[in-house]
Amino acid sequence: MGEDREEGGGLMPDSPSSPRVRFAPSPTGYLHVGGARTALFNWLFARHTGGAFILRIEDTDFERSSEAMVDGILESMRWIGLDWDEGPFFQSQRLALYQATAQKLVQSGHAYYCFCTKEELEARRAQGTAAMYDRRCRNLDRAESEKRRLDGKSPAAIRFAVPDGGSTAFDDAVFGRVEFANAEIEDFVLLRSDGIPTYHLSVVADDIDMRLTHVIRGADHISNTPKQVLQYQALGADLPVFAHVPLILGPDKTRLSKRHGATSVIAYKDLGIVPEAFRNFLALLGWSPGSKQGSAHKDREIFSSEDLVQLFTLDGISKSNAVFDNDKLAWFNTEYIRAYASEKLLPMIEVEWKAAEFQPTRSEPEILATIDLLKPRARSLKDFATLFRAYFSDDFEYDAAAVTKFLSDPALPSLLQELAHRYAAAPEFTEASAEQILRAFAAEKNIKAGALINGSRVALTGQAVAPSLFAVMTALGKDRVIQRLSAVDKVPTSG
């Protein structure tokens, strides 16, 4: 049956027993979907358990990190609705901690100074078959080492002294017990010769300092984990629970990259994806509520943020990599757009309008009603600024293919203009009356109502695809319908 869930709110936010997790992106690029999913899982875990979610920026690679990327990452996180309880902390401002930690390790004999230069190491690697560091500086005697360090001629890095024999293991919450022979682990660099820590040192120093209880991160870190475990042991610190999350791959099952199209979170925002759809989709990539709670959630796919928080547990995380499927994301998007109230959709649509430099000329009640009419067939928020422009202003274009398909009959324009006169003369203009007038007109002229309907649709909306014509007519309003039908002869025909 698995372990019981904590009752929500049962723990004080910062009680000693409450979990502490973190998301630790490196600002060397935009937040990509894999990172977003890792952040999401950490956040869900924290919210589910009543723990703390900490944001830490790992910017110790000064060449590749930038402030703009930090802003982008924060923006992306806010977009998918992830808030953090502590931070953001910047590793670039915590250098003293790492240096002190490295010193501590040297003093306790778990680390040593290394005077080999990067160039020397590369040269040795190039010629030898042994890829690992040969430990030559580990064997320097203490006095010699001190002397070389103090003369300052050869800047020294600090390396971890990996134990000679035995193995290092940890119990992963997702993968179970994972074990590595120490002989396979290199004497890795903790502190670079310029005093900047490597990732291996800074994660451990920070994770201990920030009292993290769980480390939830990508499975690409499994191989790094023994290096970290060794440091915890050398430092006499308790191990956090490691939970490695399988990777997200592109459709060709290789690691997701630019080749696969959009890879940054913001790119999906720009594609007109609504954040909740994206979050829902991401949550189900590598995790599922399973059926351990009976069958209640087994066949469900749509989960609100609250649902996810309530349902999320580490044992729902799967072990195998997942392929990112744009079609499924698109489906989530349509589901969410359809389900949203138009009042909720409007601000998101306004963003699209602004980006497209489009100005609606309708009143707000009209706009809201029209959104309700259109949202069942929207695939993206973008549609409101492209396909659906004709509903919100006269600033739209006629789709050439639609014109060719439904408006190419030379008899049509004059018929539609005549129809416009009928509407103008009619005492009322409702969905029912509009339909009745059109059908009567078609019967009178002995033509198919469908021809008139399809032609009208293109004349009114510029598109071949739209909701039911008479709903469109009432949404547009009598005046606009008459005006556009009357102007049908001015619709540009292609060729």
Add this chain to the structure above:
RNA sequence: GGCGCCAUGGUGUAACUGGUUAACACGCCGCCCUCUCAAGGCGGAGAGUUCGGGUUCGAUCCCCGAUGGCGCUACCA
């Protein structure tokens, strides 16, 4: 190459500690509806669980091996 991890239809997942006609969703195909396109309703194709050995009365599930994929293999994170 070495080390580690993973393996259920095209995709994401489900299948309580071995016993199911292997389920759901996306996608795909067809039909219905119909004024277009979606949606919706109905139906369908698609995996005998990568392959081969075991263990067992019985294996998607346990063990071994093979194959494939992915990850790590930096004074990047």
